[in-house]
Amino acid sequence: MIWSRPTLETFSIFPKVTLAKPRPPSPARSRPSPKSRNLLLAALPADEYDRLLPMLEILTIKSRQVLSGPGEPPRHVYFPCGGFLSSTIVMENGTMVEVATIGREGMAGLATKWPSGAAPTNTLVVVQGDSCYRMSAEDFRREMDECDCFMELITLYGEAFLGVVMQSTGCNAAHGVEQRLARWLLLAHDRMEATEFPLTQEFVAMLLGATRQTVTVVAGELQKEGLITYQRGKIRIVDRKGLEAASCECYKVSANLLRAVVARRPGPKARAK
Numbered sequence: 001m002i003w004s005r006p007t008l009e010t011f012s013i014f015p016k017v018t019l020a021k022p023r024p025p026s027p028a029r030s031r032p033s034p035k036s037r038n039l040l041l042a043a044l045p046a047d048e049y050d051r052l053l054p055m056l057e058i059l060t061i062k063s064r065q066v067l068s069g070p071g072e073p074p075r076h077v078y079f080p081c082g083g084f085l086s087s088t089i090v091m092e093n094g095t096m097v098e099v100a101t102i103g104r105e106g107m108a109g110l111a112t113k114w115p116s117g118a119a120p121t122n123t124l125v126v127v128q129g130d131s132c133y134r135m136s137a138e139d140f141r142r143e144m145d146e147c148d149c150f151m152e153l154i155t156l157y158g159e160a161f162l163g164v165v166m167q168s169t170g171c172n173a174a175h176g177v178e179q180r181l182a183r184w185l186l187l188a189h190d191r192m193e194a195t196e197f198p199l200t201q202e203f204v205a206m207l208l209g210a211t212r213q214t215v216t217v218v219a220g221e222l223q224k225e226g227l228i229t230y231q232r233g234k235i236r237i238v239d240r241k242g243l244e245a246a247s248c249e250c251y252k253v254s255a256n257l258l259r260a261v262v263a264r265r266p267g268p269k270a271r272a273k
Contacts, residue, residue: 037081038133039105040157043262048149055139058131063198065125067108073117077109077140082129084191086207087121087165096122097172097209100164101184103191104129105258110158112137113144126207127188127197156264160257167257171250177210178218182247183254184208185228189237190255196236222246 041049041056056079061067063083068074070090078085084103088096099121102108111119117137135143144151171180184204188197205215219235222228227243229236237243244251 037104037131038079038107039262040107040153041079041133043153043265045149045265048147051147052135052143052150055135055143056133057135059134061125061128061132063125063128064203065128067123067125068119070120070122071118074109074112074119074137076134076136077107077112078123079107079133079135080104080129080191081131081133082191082193083125083127083132084129084188086124086126087119088124088207089120090122095209096206098184098207099168100161101126101187101191102161103187105191105262106157106161107154109137109140110154110161112140113154126203127192127199153261153265156261160261163257164254167250167253171248172209175248175250177208177214178221178246179248179250180208181215181218182222182227182243183251185235185237186240186243186247186251187254189240189243195238196234198233199235200233201230 041052044052059078061078061083067076067078067085080102081104084101085108086098087100087102087108088098090096102123108123111117144154171183175183181204184207188199189195201215201219202212204219205212208215219228219230222243223230225239225242225246227237227239227246229238
């Protein structure tokens, strides 16, 4: 039997039309609470966060929901409060490979501020969280121009995100599937703040650019070593330290890049005249 990489068409939830016309998130339920669970927003000075509050909507987003497609000018930016998103490259034949994950430490839609206003990547929900904040692209661009601390924080995150993408590129080329899977599970564990979360091996294979057969074998090895358990579409992290040992250095590099963003909280600055 010849095994091939799963593609978007493998999943019924990913018909081709989805990329051209992403399904919009559920309507906003309410306004954000004064204290944000998104770490980027929480790192803002109180006055700038209060300024943004009226522009933020709280959404319910579902697993495997496409938020934006490649080459599409985003209408919104997203600040997850739990779960995590995936930024992926989609090939002409439908093969999809992940370049980075996005959790509550970051945001999706950085390309909104680019001159082209569009990114070559596809953004989808891997595991849904309790909520996600959404801001219109128009509001985002305006606040980036008018709010110094917001602009500085998003710029710092953009630099870290680029570093994560570069590290992921090197990891995909230099490290084996077992190390890459361990790295991916550790990053997922960080974002979920839970030891167990729903995830199919087929979906992980698609994100890693590997075959399902390979991921099944590698996940089985991690399970034999007592690092994880996998049953009925749910993965449980059993031995976090052991999983870190099985991973490559790319996990720590990526995690440290992202942690450094909110650690360097920007302070109020006077705008140059």
